[in-house]
Amino acid sequence: MDIKKHIPNTITLLNLMSGSAAAILALNGQFLTAVALTGLAAVFDFFDGFAARLLNVKSETGKELDSLADVISFGFTPSVILFCLIRDNPGMPTGGGLSIFLPYASLLIAAFSALRLAKFNLDTRQTVSFLGLPTPANALFIVSLPLISGSSMIQDAGIISDIASGLWFQLLIIPVSCYLLVSEIPLFALKFSNGFSFAANRVKYIFILISVLLLIALKWAGIPVIIIIYILISLISEKKKS
Template identity: 45%
Template sequence: MNIKKHIPNTITLLNLFCGCIALVFVSKDQFEMAFFFVCLGIFLDFFDGFFARLFKVSGPLGLQLDSLADMVTSGVVPGFVMFKMMQSSSVYMSEGYLQFFPYLGFIITLGSCFRLAKFNIDTRQTDSFIGLPTPANALFILSLPLVKEYYSGESLMILEILTEKWVLLLISLFSAYILNAEIPLFSLKIKKFNFKDNALQVIFLISSILFLVFLDYLAIPLVIIFYVLLSVINNKFLKK
C-alpha cells in the first residue's frame, strides 16, 4: 500500500473538515472562530498541492477533491457569513419580500462555484490567476463581521456601512464578479532572487505586513483590495 499517494487527499479532506466546522461557528455567530478555521483550511489547501507535487502523485481525483473542499471552505462559508450579516442588519425588515433579502448573500457561493468549475478547465492559470481566487475572496468576506465588531465603536461610519443591506448586496455582487472577472492578477511566487523581477511582490508583501501591524482585522480587506488594484495598475501601465 502506497501511503504517500493518500497524504495529499487526506490534507484536502481536512480542509473540507475545517470548512464544516467553520459553518457551525457561523451558525452560532462566532465569526472569529469561523475565520480561524477558514484560515486553517486555506493553509491546508496550499499544502495538499505541495505534497502532491513533492510525492509526484498528482491526479484527476486530487483536482476534483480540491475543488469540492474549496467549494465548502471558500464558497459556502463566505456565502453563509454574508447571509448572517444581512439577517442581523439594523435595517433588516422581516415583513414582505424583504424577509428573503438575506438569501442574496449566497450570490457569493454561486460565484465561487462558477469560479472553481472554470478554474478546473482553464489552462491559463498555472502560474498566476485570472480573477480573484476563492480563498482570498473568503478571507475578504469573513473579515467583514470582525471589522464590524472590533471597529464599530471607533468609527460610526464602519458600523453604518456594514449594517446597510444594499451595501452588503453590492459587496456580494462585486464578490461574484471579481471572482470571475477576466482580470489577470500577478503571481505571488518569487522565481528569481532579485528586486527587479520581484518588485511587485516585494511592494505587496511589505505593504501587507504594515497593514497587518497597524490595522489588525481591517488590514485583511484592504490587503485584498490593494492586491487587485496593484494587479490592475500592473496590467495597464507597468507591463507596457
C-alpha cells in the same frame, strides 16, 4: 500501500472539514472561531498543492477534490457568514415582505465560486497567474467583516468598521464578488519565480510588505483593504506590462 500518495488528499480533506465546521459555527454566532477555521482552511489549501509537488504525487482526483473542498471552504462558508451578517443587521427592514429573502442572496457567492473553480480547472491560461479573483481571497474579504463590524477589538478602525457594518455595503458585496470571481481581470499569484529573486518577484514582495504593515496598523480591518490593494496592484502591474 503507498501512504505518501494520500497525504495531499488528506490535507485537502482537512481544508474541507475546516470550512464545513466554520459554516456551522457561523450559524451559531461563533464568528471568531469560524474565521479562524476559514483561515486554517486556506492554510491547508496552500499546503495540499505544496505537498503534491514536493512528493510528486499529482493526480486528477486530487485536482477535482481540491476544487470541491474550495467550494465549501471559500464559497459556501463565506456565503453563510454574509447571510448571518445581513440577517442580523439592524438596518434590515422589518415587517416581512420580500425583504426576508435578502439574506439568501448571499448564496449567489457560493454559486459563482463554484463556477469560478470549474472555469479555473479548464483554463490553461491560469497556470502562473489568475484571471478573476481567487476564491480564497474573496472568502478572506468576506469572513473578515464580522470581526470588523461592531468589534471592540478594533475600535480604532473608524470608518472601515462603519462601512463594514452597513447593510447596503454588505448587500453590495454580493454582486461585486460574483463579478470579480468570474471576470477576466488579470491578477498575480503568490508563486515566486526564479527562486526568490527580488527582481523577478518585485510586485509580490511589495504586496507582502504592504500587507504586513496594514495588518499591524489596522489588525482585522486590514484584511479587506489588503484584498482591494491586491486587485489594484495587479491592475497597475498588468498595465505596465502592456
